Every structure is written in C-alpha cells, then in structure tokens.
Amino acid sequence: MKPIYMDNNATTCVDPRVVETMLPFLTEQFGNPSSMHRFGDQVGRALKRAREQVQSLLGAEHASEVIFTSCGTESDSTAILSAVRAQPQRREIITTEVEHPAVLNVCEQLEKEGYTIHRLGVDGQGRLDLAHYREVLSDQVAVASIMWANNETGTLFPVESMAEMARAKGVMFHTDAVQAVGKLPIDLKYTCIDMLSLSGHKLHAPKGVGVLYVRRGLRFRPLLRGGHQERGRRAGTENVPGIIALGRAAELALTHMDDERRRVRVLRDRLETGLLEQIPHAFVTGDVDNRLPNTLNIAFEYIEGESILLMLNQQGIAASSGSACTSGSLEPSHVMRAMGIPYTAAHGSVRFSLSRFNTQEEVDRVIQVMPDIVARLRKLSPYWGEDGPVEDPEQAFAPAYA
Amino acid sequence: MWDYSEKVKEHFFNPRNVGVVRDANATGEVGSISCGDALRLTLKVDPESGVIQEAGFQTFGCGSAVASSSVLTEMIIGLTLDEAERINNDDIANALGGLPPEKMHCSVMGHEALQAAIANYRGEVWKDDHEEGALICKCFAIDAVKIEQTIRDHGLRTVQDVTGYTKAGGGCSTCHEGIEELLTRVLSEKGEAFDPENHATEASASAKSAGLPPMNIRAMAMGE
C-alpha cells in the first residue's frame, strides 16, 4: 500500500518540478555567483530570478528585501538578534507562549542575559491575549516576534494589525511565517511587518534554505559576518541549488494558492468531520474558525499520542503528536499546555497536516483505520472502562507521584 | 522516530495480559499523567505459596511504556513475590532488547509498579523516592534531578566532577552546557558562582592521580 503522508507541517516533499529546476545547479551550473567568469555569471542571474520569485510570493516591494538563509531557524535568530543589537538601549522583547522553539529558545537565552521577555498567553482556543500585548508595547521593546500561524494547531494570529500597533509605538515587528507562507496570500508591502521568516522545506523546496525578509530601511545587524553575499547581510557562499529551488517553489506556491485554500481545505474538513463522527471523546484543538486550511489537530482523550502514531505508522500513515513521548521531553507540547488542554487529552493530540499532494482516497483511508486504533489503545487505558471513560477518570485512577 | 527494538514493537502491537486481573489481591498504580506515562498493575498472588498466578496491566503511555508493562507481566507470572522483588528496571529493559535513553524511565515505571503492588499485597504503603527531571545526558540516560542532587550531596563544582560521580557528560560531551547550567543553579543556592576554570574536586582529581587522563575516564564510562 502506498504510504500516506499527512505531516506537511513538519516537512513537505520536494515538488518534482522543483527538483528538475534545481538539478542543473548541482551538475554543470556549479559556478560561484561571485566569480568573474561565465560559470558564475549564469548562476548569478538564476539567483536574481529566485529572489524575484520569493519577492512575488511575499508581495515585497523590493527584491533586495529578501535575504536567503539556511533555514527558518536561522531567519528567526537573525531577526531577533539583529533587533536587539541594533537597539542596545531597548531591553525588552514581546513574543508568545506558543512560538516555535526557534523563537522561544532565543528569547530564553536573552532572558538569561538580562532581557525582559513578555510572553503573550492564549485562551482555550489558542487565541492571543491582545490586551496584554497593548499593555507591554513600549519604547523599551526591541522587537515583537509573533508567529503568523501556529505549527501545531494551525491557529492564525492577527499579525497585520499587531504590526500596525507596534509601528504606532515605534517597535520593530517580526513574524515567524514559516507555516503561513504558501498557504495564505501575503502582501507585505501593504503591511507594517518589518521582518518575516520562511523556510523552504515547508513549501515543497528542499531542506537547508530559508528566507528572512527585512523591510528596506530597517536597521539591521547580520548574524554571520564575512563576505559580501546577500549585500553583506548574510555572509557565506550561497546555497545556490537550494535558493533556485526555493524560488521555483515560491512560484509554484503562488499558482497553487487557490487549490490550497479550497481543495485542501475541503479535504481537511472531510477528515475532521469523519473522525469526529466516528470517534467519541475527541475534539479539535486551536481556533477552529481561524486556522490554516491544511491543518487538523485532534485530541483523542485517555490515550497517548506516540502510541497512536506507531499504530498509524503500521498502517502506512504519517502524522505527528504533541505528546511528551514523541519528543523525549517530560511535558506535553507547550502549545497544548498554553491552551490549558488537560493532560489526558494533550498527550493524545494528533496533528494531521495536508498538502496539495493529498487525495480524498487518502483522507478516507485515515477515517477508516483511525477508529480501530483509538479503540485498541483505549482498551489498554486505565482511564477507559467497558464502553467509555471510567466514571470520574482522574479520581478513579490517580497513580503515585502524579 | 525512536529506535525501538523488535521486541519492543512486538510487545506493543501484541500486548500480553491486558486488563485488570479478576479477584486481584495486589494493585500498584504509578506514573505521572503530566509526563504522559502511567500504569496500573494488578496481581493475583497465591496466599499459600506467595506465587504470582496472574498479572494484568493497564497503561496510558507511549510504545515503550506499553511494551515495558507487557513484558513485566510475562516476567513475573510464576515467580514468588520474593523472586519478583529482585527484578529491577534494567532487567525489564534488557528483556525488551534495550530501550532508547529517553525511554528508560518506562522501565523504571514498570519496576515501581511492581514494587507498589508487592507493598500493597503486604499491606504496606509504597513510597516513591524518585523524582524525575528533564533528561540531560543522553549517553547515560541521566536526568537533571539526579545531577542536581549529586552536585548538592557532594559539593561538586565542575563538569568533570559531575562526570566522575554520575557519568553524565562522559560520552559525547554535548550535554556539558546543560550540566554547566545545573552547576550554576545549584551553586547559586549557596551564593557561589560557577566558574568554568574551577579545579575538579577530589573524586575526579583522584581519578587523575591514578594516571587516568580525562579522555580515559570518558572511554571507560562509555564502556569502550
């Protein structure tokens, strides 16, 4: 049976057309774009084109606002550390409790170095506390870094209006849009967003290439200094095949945007309805009415996510989970905890994330196998009785050292 | 994806002795729902001989938690309580063909459920004395609580000390930043600062004077 891949928020397959476009740059077109000969010349032109393709996808005013990096993580680090270094007198940062570790861990490190970090909380549906945001915006803040879409639940944050609020207070605004780019229309020139991170491997380009968008005129300090590549903003010989691939992937993302927002959304909704209809004690997490069209995060109560994934994997189905065990950590996902999802559900949360390569047959197959998997695991669960959860589960089973 | 042994997978997909034993006369319930692993072990012990006649488990947890519970029931059925009491968590992990370091705590949970059930049978109250922290050293599966405790108990001041006492940090060395952070935290409790230039305390110094340069301590710790 052909495997079914529904873990596209983790990474995507490289579109065959992208592979085709990048391959010559691994073979005959191997030149260094900085060189003064024909080997470099053509490569330089191809890079220019890739930059313009990304510019179009983002709706950036200038191609030079696009800086190629090695990944989303590098883009996030560069953005936050640049804002901090360019404004040494500002000692505060605003972010959220539900960011990706690429942002959270940078902030945590800065906290150890004496910075004050304001982490905006979320409600039960994963919606941001905007009152808190308004409160902490001040001229002490070096940067507000707020993700556009959450990778676990797909919940969207109102970054455009938040960027306006930041601008009004003279605060730099960065958004980690790694999950949003390619799935939502973006037109940066009409926003107050100053910096934006994206990652190639989330939109059908290969791993190891990303972008940091930096608005023209924004004060900027490079993370990597060295050669003059990327106009001195990111030194190091370019990952030429990766960049060319990302350019092509950006172009394709634009042409598939409608498909992503219509057909993929319909598939996702079909999956959601199908699972909820057949499986009791399961619920969708996140802001259901305001999320990425491809993402479905469901909490299956009283069972644990890694077990679910192992059984799905046995059926050739790939998804991911917010349980502690899948990451080797001691706590379930920080996103589930921030939303106040009870432990008995948070550990059983499973994320299905689709892409334009998924089909209805695949969705139907997941709907077909999932009820049995959940039933098998509930049979093992101390919280589950004959035909439903035991009465007052948390009381009925209260192990030592909880 | 975890590197689970075939044995782990086999027990996970075909768990033995699932459920609560009918007429059980011993129960052990351990685990932490916040950590995502919890286990109820029930036993039927023959009062005459003290032999475990039946064992059943219910587990909320990951693949290795289910497998550890399942293999444990197989290991103990037919043993006397005194024999069963001698089983430790390494025995459980070994019976599964090993567990990834991040998952060793699942075998610990199995061991504790067994102890709790035996105590329950004897009318004693089992008291857990172990507290689990974030995994710091993957090479040796050593967590933060253990390291902090050891730093406190022995007044350790360097990463080398910690390696000498706990093995943590003696392998690939990538956890040294984490160990330094723990040292910083514990030393600051006493109003001291962690100084990376500190000299090792006696334990590691004596290892040195025995003619073992730090590299060899590492090699020994890795079992190489």
Ligand SMILES: Cc1ncc(COP(=O)(O)O)c(C=O)c1O
């Ligand atoms: C929201 C978000 N930010 C950042 C990243 C990191 O991107 P990369 O893997 O390219 O470093 C990811 C990928 O998991 C992500 O989902």
Ligand code: FES
């Ligand atoms: S992780 Fe600690 S030595 Fe390898």
